[in-house]
Amino acid sequence: MKWYLSLVLAAILTNNFVLSKFLGICPFLGVSKQLKTASGMGIAVTFVMLMATAVTFPINKYLLEQFNLEYLQTIVFILVIAALVQLIEIALKKYMPPLYNALGIYLPLITTNCAVLGVVVLNVEEGYNFAGALANTFGAGIGFLLAMVMFAGVRERMESSDIPERLKGLPITLVAASLTSMSFLGFTGVVEGMLG
């Protein structure tokens, strides 16, 4: 149990996907302008990550590893994730229209999100068991959500601050992103220290 907890916490804080591994930077910069869209995107990514892990883990174990085809992981995972996102979109549109409307454009955007592909590939590389992979994925998704929401707060404050003309827009956003990322370096060793 302790191991799972440390997996989740490590994925949120020390190995944060956006701020430490630099995966999923595109949505991190693209949809973090408002708190509402940022949290929507974060929740959608967490959801898709969990579904993707649940599907790709058995495919890797019972299909690719059986035939020694591990080198096909990337292409097969992309295929599966893309199809999965489409399926989720169709199903949500039919059975949960409010959630579909809330996720809106973000759901199709996730199809090619590298954070989702990154987490499933890393799960395989680290050699976790199924529950461990899910725990790591859950942590990664929550970490992504945390980074998005935090950064949305930073950006909302930047809207009303006096920024030099040349730095307005993307330049100041990148500066702020690097500072946020550095602040997460402070978590190094925290999880190991806490849970031994």
Add this chain to the structure above:
Amino acid sequence: MNPILLAVIIVGATGLILGLGLAIASIIMAVPVDEKEVAIREELPGANCGACGFSGCDAYAAALSKGETQKTNLCVPGGEDVSKKIAEITGLEAGEVIPQAAVVLCRGSYGNCEPKLQYSGVKSCAMAQQLFGGPKSCSYGCIGFGDCVNACPYEAIKICDGVARIDPTICRACGMCISTCPKNLIELMPLGVSKAAVLCKNIEKGAQTRKQCKTGCIGCMKCTKVCEYGAVTVENNVAHVDYEKCVGCGKCGEACPVKSISLINLKAK
């Protein structure tokens, strides 16, 4: 078995199965889409301004197609054309649309209204408003930082000499600017007809208004006396025009000592 062939078969088969699965899913879980709604949505301008009273063009189209509203004339930016097209699609009777345009009711440009303080904060009317009601000596007039300019989806508003001016040929009367003005200076007026308008909202007493702005309404009642139709009233030291009663004779404008009331004829495109 040849490893290359095996790889091709496995990836190909995975793709095929997933593709077929998606195809089946899209048939089983297809959501019926109302064709009427799509057709109406395409006729609407798509600015999502909310002038119709719904949350956006999508919501208005949905309400029309489901029969929640019978009014085809609610889209102000679309005007008569859109009203007719919606009526054709839905089979409802086309409502009449009175073309309107927004007007900024202030003439306090830099020559007329002097600044009372040096403002160096964020260039936003809403922000400046919090600091003694804005940098101009009249705290009822246009601040001129252009919150309305940013709100306008049609780029019809410009700041000229410190006061917002709306080009009636571009304005579609969506009303987005009206709610952003912290001074409530923007109103909709009918297009293509002459109407008298009071270009001031200063409710201070006459002497005080005079000090603040050269063209501020001083509430002298001259306009009410000359108006033969009872269209002009003075309330709280500032004149108001009832556009329904006003016939556009222009007598009030001639009588006004500060020229804060004048005839406006907004030209349609």
